[in-house]
Amino acid sequence: MRQTSLLSDPKHMVAGFNSLFEMPAYLALYGVTPENLMGAVYDVVVYAAQTPQEASEIKKAIDESLGEVAELSKKIEEGKALLRARNYQAALQTFKEVTLYDMSKLASKPWLKPRVEALMRVAQEYVKGTQDLIQQEKALLER
Secondary structure, X not given: OOOXXXXXXXXHOXXXXXXXXXXXXXXXXXXXXXXXXXXHHHHHHHHHOXXXXXXXXXXXXXXXXXXXXXXXXXXXXXXXXXXXXXXHHHHHHHHHHHHXXXXXXXXXXXXXXXXXXXXXXXXXXXXXXXXXXXXXXXXXXXX
């Protein structure tokens, strides 16, 4: 359970002790890579919410501020779900869509470029892994 406050007045709430460890714990679970460092802030900040309504507001604000970048992130998550369902061809197509993103769309938002580049690298890794899975599956079917 998360500690609620060090002060009794809700107007002066102090973040709980556990929030100090959310970012390092996230990176320990997912590995310390440039992609994870870039995405960890967006993924972990939601846990600072005190209520489910506040969490949904934070998610909405992040999605609005990231725009198309949030869509790319959602596509990667969609591709991961397709992989778990063993729909390799659809997952491969979804990951390829992310890798083919047109970076010129970010000309007016240069601060998003590192995040998009990180997402594209992640998608490229998934493309490679998915292609390997497809080859392994074909090899098993040919036996």
